[in-house]
Amino acid sequence: MAIALFLTGKDETQWQQAIHRLDPNIPVYTPKDAFSDDQITFAVLWRHPQGLLQRFKNLRAVCSAGAGLDHIRTDPDVSPGVVVYRIVPDSLIRAMVEYATYAVLFFYRRFDKYAELRQQQKWLQLPQNSPADIRIG
Numbered sequence: 352m353a354i355a356l357f358l359t360g361k362d363e364t365q366w367q368q369a370i371h372r373l374d375p376n377i378p379v380y381t382p383k384d385a386f387s388d389d390q391i392t393f394a395v396l397w398r399h400p401q402g403l404l405q406r407f408k409n410l411r412a413v414c415s416a417g418a419g420l421d422h423i424r425t426d427p428d429v430s431p432g433v434v435v436y437r438i439v440p441d442s443l444i445r446a447m448v449e450y451a452t453y454a455v456l457f458f459y460r461r462f463d464k465y466a467e468l469r470q471q472q473k474w475l476q477l478p479q480n481s482p483a484d485i486r487i488g
């Protein structure tokens with residue numbers, strides 16, 4: 352078993368070092384390293400180049416190094432038998448909760464309408480929405 356890291360725009364050496372701290376016996380490669388494509392059974396990816404995965408004939412699983420999976424799900428070279436994972440750290444969950452809360456409050460408190468009025472250089476106090484009158488989803 353060997354892991355390949357292809358993390359466009361991210362520091363692959365940090366990932367490599369973190370994996371080695373967990374188990375120094377697992378070979379972990381970055382694009383800068385020399386390795387045989389046949390060794391790779393697991394890949395950690397972020398916005399990897401299209402066509403990359405067809406090199407790895409023994410690939411069993413891939414993991415997204417970010418929140419999204421689109422860069423993996425849209426890759427035609429991901430074989431049907433390859434398991435797809437993603438990492439969801441607590442910080443990502445917290446950030447998504449904050450973002451969703453912001454989005455709901457933005458429209459609930461009518462900040463979109465206030466922004467339009469500001470563009471028109473008008474100041475009006477808009478009526479408050481009632482939570483009973485707002486549907487989310």
